Amino acid sequence: MIRVSDDPDVRTVTLSRPERRNALTRDGLDDLADAVADADQPVVLLRGAGPAFCAGADLDVVADLDRDAAVAFAERGQRVANEIADADSVVVAGVDGAARGGGVELALACDVRVATPDATFAEPGVQLGIFGAWGGTVRLPDVVGQGEALDLALSGRAVDADRALEMGLVSRIVESPRAVADEIAANDPMALRVVKERVRDASAPSVQEAREAGAFGDLVATSAADIAASREE
Structure with a gap:
């Protein structure tokens, strides 16, 4: 379900279940977290195989969950999203094709999100009587604002790459x-690592500034030698 390709500076992690639009099971979530956390490269590229980025949770799995198991599945997805956000590497979501539900939420956990012209985004859970619970109701408003987040999550509508760019x-x-x-x-x-840490720091502004200056x-x-060399060019 998860394929990994390593180059010296970039690890490519591919969600590889195209027959299911790269929908994720429990094991798929765990394998994804391991693939990102184990990267030695400074950058990880997250992508999907085939015509979709990720359809989110596998609905065949969700349909068989009782309440306690559903809570555990949501917590598992949240943990994986948090591990992506906290990874030492910079994680880039390369969205090509459909990102739905949990696929949007995994992209939101990444440090950088880019889309191809064929990308689309939606939170269609409300159409089935559920919603995205892998941190979506937390991260989506932070990224696009509460109004846009509510519009997407309550309507279930899909937006194209141009609209996704416009809304941030x-x-x-x-x-x-x-x-x-x-x-x-x-x-x-x-x-790269320091900038990621500083931008993601949620401490009080005064604490952030002190940490920024120290970093x-x-x-x-x-980097004194490199700085001096660049000054002489």
Whole structure:
């Protein structure tokens, strides 16, 4: 279900269940978390095989859950999304085709989200009497604002790549998500990790600023030769 391809600077993690639009089971979620967490590369590219990015949770699994098992399945998805967000690597979601429900939520957990012109996004759970519970009601408003989040989650409608860009769900529309991963990976790995940590820090502003200054000092101390060389160019 999960395929991994390693290059020196980029690990590509592919959701590979195209016959089910890359819908995820319990084991698929666990394998995805392991594939991202185990990466030694500074950048991980998350993508889907075939015509879809990810349809979210496998509905054949969901249909057989009782209440306690449903809670556990939601918590499992939340844990995986949090592990993606907390990964040492910068994680890029390259959405090509349909992202639905949990697929949107996994993309929201990534550090950078880009879409191809064929990408579409929707939270259609309300049409089935459920909703996206892998952190979607937390991350979606943070990314697009409460109004846009409620519109998507309550209507179940799909939006195309242009609308997703307009609302801030993705940062770019590109032909090749891999090119974005390579662009990021061309930068200093330590600086990438520090920037990710600083931007994702949810502490009080004064605490963030102190940590920012300290992190900047650490990077300057370790990169002095490179900084001096660039000044001489």
